[in-house]
Amino acid sequence: MAPKYDVVVVGAGPAGSAAALTAARAGLAVLLIERGAYPGAKNVSGAAFYGSRLLHQLIPEFWKQAPVERYVSRRVLNVLTETDQIALSFRSESFTEPPYNAWTVLRPRFDRWLASEAVRAGATLLTDTVVDGLLWDPSNRQVVGVKTRRPNGDIEASVVIACDGVNAFLAREAGLRPPADPHQLALGVKEVIALDRAQLEDRFHLVGQEGVVQEYLGGLPGIRGGAFLYTNRESLSIGVIAQIASLIESRQAPYTLLERFKTHPAVAPLVRGGVVVEYAAHMIPEAGYDGIGEVWCPGLMVAGDAAGLVLNAGIYLEGMNFAIGSGIAAGETAAAVLAQGGPGGQNLRRYRELLEERFVLADLRRYRKAPSLVMAPEWQETYPELAAEVLRAVFTVHPTPRAKAGAIVGEVLRRHGRSWWQAGRDLWRLWRVLGR
Amino acid sequence: MDPVAGEPPESAALVADRLETVKFRVDSEPHIRVDTTRCQGCELKPCLWVCPAQLFTLSGEEVLFSYEGCLECGTCYVACGLKAISWQYPRGGYGVMFRDA
Numbered sequence: 001m002a003p004k005y006d007v008v009v010v011g012a013g014p015a016g017s018a019a020a021l022t023a024a025r026a027g028l029a030v031l032l033i034e035r036g037a038y039p040g041a042k043n044v045s046g047a048a049f050y051g052s053r054l055l056h057q058l059i060p061e062f063w064k065q066a067p068v069e070r071y072v073s074r075r076v077l078n079v080l081t082e083t084d085q086i087a088l089s090f091r092s093e094s095f096t097e098p099p100y101n102a103w104t105v106l107r108p109r110f111d112r113w114l115a116s117e118a119v120r121a122g123a124t125l126l127t128d129t130v131v132d133g134l135l136w137d138p139s140n141r142q143v144v145g146v147k148t149r150r151p152n153g154d155i156e157a158s159v160v161i162a163c164d165g166v167n168a169f170l171a172r173e174a175g176l177r178p179p180a181d182p183h184q185l186a187l188g189v190k191e192v193i194a195l196d197r198a199q200l201e202d203r204f205h206l207v208g209q210e211g212v213v214q215e216y217l218g219g220l221p222g223i224r225g226g227a228f229l230y231t232n233r234e235s236l237s238i239g240v241i242a243q244i245a246s247l248i249e250s251r252q253a254p255y256t257l258l259e260r261f262k263t264h265p266a267v268a269p270l271v272r273g274g275v276v277v278e279y280a281a282h283m284i285p286e287a288g289y290d291g292i293g294e295v296w297c298p299g300l301m302v303a304g305d306a307a308g309l310v311l312n313a314g315i316y317l318e319g320m321n322f323a324i325g326s327g328i329a330a331g332e333t334a335a336a337v338l339a340q341g342g343p344g345g346q347n348l349r350r351y352r353e354l355l356e357e358r359f360v361l362a363d364l365r366r367y368r369k370a371p372s373l374v375m376a377p378e379w380q381e382t383y384p385e386l387a388a389e390v391l392r393a394v395f396t397v398h399p400t401p402r403a404k405a406g407a408i409v410g411e412v413l414r415r416h417g418r419s420w421w422q423a424g425r426d427l428w429r430l431w432r433v434l435g436r
Numbered sequence: 437m438d439p440v441a442g443e444p445p446e447s448a449a450l451v452a453d454r455l456e457t458v459k460f461r462v463d464s465e466p467h468i469r470v471d472t473t474r475c476q477g478c479e480l481k482p483c484l485w486v487c488p489a490q491l492f493t494l495s496g497e498e499v500l501f502s503y504e505g506c507l508e509c510g511t512c513y514v515a516c517g518l519k520a521i522s523w524q525y526p527r528g529g530y531g532v533m534f535r536d537a
Contacts, residue, residue, distance in 0.1 A: 037461070037529045042508060044534060108534050128529030149528060167510045167525075180514045187511045189488045191454070244486065244515055253485040255450045279454035280534055281488035281507040283514070 003156035005031045007334045008146055009123075009163060010131045010170060012039035014051075015304025015323035015330075016163030017114040018058065022331025023161075024122035028338060031155065032115065032123045033148065035130040040111030042165075044190065044282035046228050046237055047107050048072065048213045051321030052100040058328065059117060063100065067109040069232035070211025071095065072102040077315060078266070080219030080227075084388035085266035096210060104211045104230045104237065105320075106192070129153075131164065134173055134300065142346060143174065143299030158345045159299060159334045163327060166283045166305040174300055177293040177308065182244035184287035184308075186225055189254040190239030191262075193274035197234045203270065204231050215317070217374075218384030219264060220257055222250030224375040227261045228317075229270060236274060238262065241284060241317075243375060254281065284319070286312045286375075289368035295355065296348040301330040311363055313370035313434060314379075322360055329354040369433045378426055386412055451490040455505045463530040466503040467523065468512070474520035475499040486515045508532050 009020045012034035020032040036042045049055075052071075055062050063071070074091040095101045119125050135145035135154055145156035162170040166185070171177045195203075204212050216227040225242040240257045247254065262271055285291060285308040292308045295301065303309070304323035311318045333351040355361040373379065393408045403411070413423055468491075475481065481499065483492035489505045492512065508531055513523040525531070 035525055035528050037533060041533045042531075130525045130528045132524070169524075180510070182514050185511075185514055187486070187488065187509060191457075244511055247486045247511075248480070248482040248515055251482075251485060253447060253490070254488045255454060255490070256447055259450055276454065276457055278457045278535060279507075280458070281509040281511070283509050283511060 003145065003158055005029050005155065005157040006338050007031070007159045007161060007331075008033065008155055008157035009161045010146060011035075011163040011165055011304075011306070012115040012118075012125065012127075013043050013111055013163060013165060013304060013323060014114060014320045015306070015327040016161070017111070017118045018324040018327030019161045019163060019303055019331040019334075020115075020118035020123040021058065021121045022328050023334050024118060026331070026335030026339075028335060030118075030123040031157070032118055032125045033129050033131055033146070034115070034125065034127045037128055038108075038112055039115035039125070039127070040108035043107040043111050044188070044280045045107060045319060046188075046190070046230055046239065047105050047110070047320065048102055048228075048230055049105050049110070049320045050102045050318045051324050052102060054321050054324055056099040058324070061098070063098075063103070066113050067106070069104040069106060070206070070209050071100045072104065072213050073206075073210040074212040076212060076214040078214060078216040079384045079387060080216050080264060080266065081385050081388045082219060082221075083265070084392060086384075086387055086391060102213065104213070104232050106232060131170065134160065134170055137299075141298060143297065144345075146170075158338055159301070159348070161327075161330045161334065162300060162302045162306050163304045163323070164306050166285050168302070168306040168308075170300070171293075171302040171306050174297050176295065176297060176300075176302060182248060184285065184291045186241050186243045186284045186286045187247065187254055187281060188239050188241040188284055189258050189281045190237060190279070191258065191276045192232070192278045192280075193236045193238060193271055194234060194277045195236055195274045199273070200231060200234065200236070206231065209233075215315075216261070216267075217314070218380065219261070221381065222246065222252060223257060224380055226317075229267065235277065236271060238271060243286065244283075284312075285310050286371055288312055288371040289361070289364040291371075292361075292364070294352075295326075296351050298348070299345045301333065301348055301351045303327045303330045309360060309364065311367060312374070313367040314374040315434070316367070322364075325358060325360040326355060329358065329360065367434070373430065373433045379430070382416060382418075383426070386416055386418075389415075448490065451488075455489055458505070458507070459533045459535060460504065461530050461533060462504045463527050465527065467526040467531070468501060468503040468506065469522045470499065470501050471520045471522075472499055474518045478518050478520070480517065482515045482517070483512050483521065487512050506531065
């Protein structure tokens with residue numbers, strides 16, 4: 001007997017809802033399973049959404065109906081030391097016009113809306129349901145459905161799409177990904193801080209629905225990671241991201257790091273007077289291309305965080321667009337395979353090919369060396385400190401003759417035990433990984 | 437609740453205040469189980485400080501844990517070098533309920 005569902009999608013986050021929407025539009029019978037009481041109940045990210053053009057292709061002018069917060073008109077890259085801040089701010093009028101470039105969103109609301117679009121396209125949404133494992137055919141070679149934690153909870157499907165998030169229990173059960181590794185996973189802790197709207201717009205120089213995304217590198221001794229601060233309509237999202245291995249080694253607690261970041265002299269005035277309305281935590285798969293493993297096996301495709309599809313390259317930290325991009329590719333592959341008739345589901349190689357051709361794996365491949373480079377101690381601590389010392393010397397005025405920049409850099413390098421040659425080589429490495 | 441080793445004593449308050457902002461629907465069945473006999477052989481005990489909800493505490497030599505305030509990130513079982521923590525998702529509809537209120 002043919003299974004009741006062509007496709008079972010596990011997890012109604014951006015990957016799952018995009019997959020369900022795509023498959024349902026192609027006429028497939030789709031079941032979208034969510035363990036929370038509503039889609040978004042378990043979902044956490046910054047959340048800056050860099051997929052405006054991508055989602056616009058799927059749902060034209062989505063921003064007119066979706067619960068988005070602010071479009072990102074300005075990005076600020078910050079380098080912090082314990083006392084200093086270096087910032088590079090970029091604002092573009094081109095970011096303020098449709099189809100926009102990026103948005104800040106609040107995930108419980110945004111994800112709930114995206115799942116409702118999948119339902120509108122014909123998918124069936126089943127909430128309050130945990131999937132504990134995969135159903136395999138008798139030969140144990142093909143996934144034929146999922147086991148839910150409900151009485152008689154087995155659900156058969158021609159194709160299963162696992163979008164169950166960073167813990168990736170289903171992909172690991174299928175042997176597609178190695179066990180979770182504290183060097184490949186970061187913990188993000190975050191607060192949403194309510195702030196009066198007029199005060200927020202004044203404080204961040206925003207007009208109308210404009211928003212700003214600020215990223216921070218450095219300032220967290222012993223931690224491989226960074227921090228962020230995003231503006232929502234009437235709140236801020238602020239958080240710290242730390243590789244779990246670095247939390248273990250440095251014996252630092254995530255909430256202490258968040259507190260330290262919030263009280264940094266460059267950050268404290270931005271959050272002053274705000275009220276914490278929600279605290280959240282979530283892991284992030286940060287290893288990039290080399291941490292992915294395989295994304296499919298017969299009967300199963302893995303998308304989004306569950307497949308490790310996060311771009312982590314210093315100036316970029318993006319996940320939701322990669323989730324949606326992979327979800328679309330999985331939905332398309334299911335539709336193409338099942339349209340050929342027959343049992344389908346065995347050969348889902350096309351999914352990997354689509355990801356490699358499109359930005360999802362093309363970008364991760366291009367930046368495959370970035371995660372280890374941006375986590376290296378010289379870029380986490382040495383150069384932020386060095387750059388701040390140089391600028392401090394350049395801008396500090398004494399009533400004595402001043403040194404020119406070259407002499408200052410030479411002196412600072414010497415203090416840090418680095419030669420010009422070493423610094424040049426490090427810069428060249430950075431350029432090779434991020435720029436060339 | 438004992439403060440975390442190596443952390444200033446106010447860390448417990450830091451977490452408690454934050455957890456008050458989070459909505460939970462607590463199940464009667466725990467979704468975290470710890471084989472505490474393995475913890476006795478663990479000198480480092482990273483669970484005591486990596487958990488963002490500080491659910492793991494020390495009472496004398498013994499590791500105590502609770503599951504009610506779990507933010508469901510998974511960091512504890514990833515950080516546990518002795519694989520003493522078995523962690524699964526709470527029952528459907530239970531556990532943390534993020535609202536971004």
